[in-house]
Amino acid sequence: MTEDFDSFYSATARRVLLHVYAVCGDLGDAQDITQEAYARAWQRWSKVSAYDDPEQWVRTVAWRLAANRWRGFRRWMSARSRLGRPDVVASPSPDRVAVLAALQELPDAQRRTVVAHYLLDMSVDEIAASTGTPAGTVKARLSRARTALATLLDDSPEVPDVAVRS
Missing domain, CATH: 1.10.10.10 (Winged helix-like DNA-binding domain superfamily/Winged helix DNA-binding domain)
Incomplete structure (x- = not known):
């Protein structure tokens, strides 16, 4: 099972990373998201490996993770805009x-x-x-x-x- 997943990862990780990078535009975020998607695939490998296209499953999970990050960022920005501009903080004495x-x-x-x-x-x-x-x-x-x-x-x-x- 481990060897099967390892070969799957080696064959597909670069493509998935490039896909996620194209989606989110930040290499660091893309690496984090890709890693999380593969970690989830590993946790369910007995089921995911039986799919017709396990790579598509990983890309879908990665897409959802990226979308969740974007939603979280939008909620944060919305909350920040409702709070108004931050108070100017004086430098320390x-x-x-x-x-x-x-x-x-x-x-x-x-x-x-x-x-x-x-x-x-x-x-x-x-x-x-x-x-x-x-x-x-x-x-x-x-x-x-x-x-x-x-x-x-x-x-x-x-x-x-x-x-x-x-």
């Missing part, structure tokens, strides 16, 4: 960019802890319970993260250490 960049500098465990505590408003005990980490470790991570963030986000100008004479 320099402070937000700086905070995100500083968070990326933290070790993963500290970053996850800080985000859970400050952005998700989770208590130390909630973080400990959700991560399976002792509360003392959560507190230590928060402390280390705050210290690191203070250094990373310090924008005060460097003042040289100069002795003052009077």
